[in-house]
Amino acid sequence: MLEVRHLVRRFGAVTAVEDMSLTVRRGEVVGFVGANGSGKTTTMRMIMGVLAPHGGEVLWDSRPVDAAVRRRLGYLPEERGLYPKQAVADQLVYLGRLAGSSRSQARQTAARLLEELGIEEYARSPLESLSLGNQQRVQVAAASMSRPVALVLDEPFSGLDPQAVDQMAQMLRRDADRGVPVLFSSHQLDLVERLCDRVVVVDQGRVVAEGTPGQLRGEQxxxxxxxxxxxxxxxxxxxxxxxxxxxxxxxxxxxxxxxxxxxxxxxxxxxxxxxxxxxxPSLAEIFREVVSDASGTKDG
Structure with missing residues (x-):
């Protein structure tokens, strides 16, 4: 179980994350939704140790997350970081070996992921030769190369066509079915509603609503x-x-x-x-309503 407890992060006089708490249980897919600047990416960076929190903690199975645990978390950052001129399969194998797999294990994992994502034909192609959507699929494959114990994905569906969205959604559901907690952010609220077991809505650096889509509807x-x-x-x-x-x-x-x-x-x-x-109401309508209500309460 991945837990975030009372995280705080400031940038100068601006508090980007304020008392952020959420839980992602084993086998659960949780959608992390909010407007641009609401604190989603900053929270994910603190989970992964890219940013140090000014308060609060991140826990894995009730213990503080350390470097050894973070190496076992699959992370898709907002800024993509693969090598554009290197062949797709070569860099996936490289990442797999960094995570501790043997060369043969890494090759098998890379081949499986590329097939699941429908891009096995590009295994020997340099990344820059792929469309932006297919590059995004490779990024998701990279996040899964270590057979992670949890997935933290920042906008994994960005730029994907409907077929790619379905393939990636199936892949994430398979990961969840084998017990992996999955946390992902997205502005595609119809997809969040279809895929997620629970939804966490954030605004101005704090959680303003959470629950299943049905529970969120019931709160209105x-x-x-x-x-x-x-x-x-x-x-x-x-x-x-x-x-x-x-x-x-x-x-x-x-x-x-x-x-x-x-x-x-x-x-x-x-x-x-x-x-x-x-x-x-749709999840998009619920999101607009709870964010509007929360902003009004805070301003008042």
Whole structure:
């Protein structure tokens, strides 16, 4: 189990990470989401020892992470660091040997990873000859060469086409199925929702929400879709109700201080109701809402 407890990191007068705590359990895929500058990359760098924290600690199986443990963590940094003119397979084998594998073991691992990621045909090609998406696949393979006990991946799906996204998602799920904790950041919230067991939402250097996508939805006020016989525009003038989307006779609203019965009663007084049902917000909408609420609370 990988744990982050009360991490703090400052850059001069700016606090980039403030009391950051999160846990990634064995076999769990956790999405780490937040706007640019929210502290995700800084947190990952502290996990890997690239940056020293000004407070807090990083633990592996309840013990402080040291250099020996970090060598066993697979890391994909925000800034890519492979050699552009070297053949793909050669540098993967080199990285595998640095992690302690024999040459034959490293070759086998490299071949397996390249096949899983659909780029085995480029094994002898220099990295710079590959498309940016395929270079990204090689970067992910590099993070997995040591058969890591945990994966910490900063935007691993950046620049990938849909087929590559699916291949990489399958690879991460296989790693999780063999017990590897996986922490990855991404701005692709539909992918996070599909792939992750849990989601950690951060804003201004701290956790503002966490849980399964279903749990995060449950923390919000009920949202419903209503379809009326007449125009739904009157909903805009009702206090205590929030319009999420409205077009013609249909609206999606967050009930706030209202109940479903209140809404139904008000709608029936204005004409017929053709449909009224719970509406499930996407993770992107949940993210915008919790970040907005957290920023308002902090500012206030």
């Amino acid at each position: 006020d009920p949202v419903v879709l209503i379809r009326l016989e007449g125009d739904a525009g009157w909903l805009r003038d009702e206090p205590g109700i929030e319009i999420r989307d409205i077009e013609g006779r249909q609206a999606v609203v967050r009930l706030g201080s209202w109940t479903t019965t209140d809404l139904l009663r008000a709608a029936l007084s204005r004409g017929g109701v053709h449909e009224l049902r719970p509406w499930q």
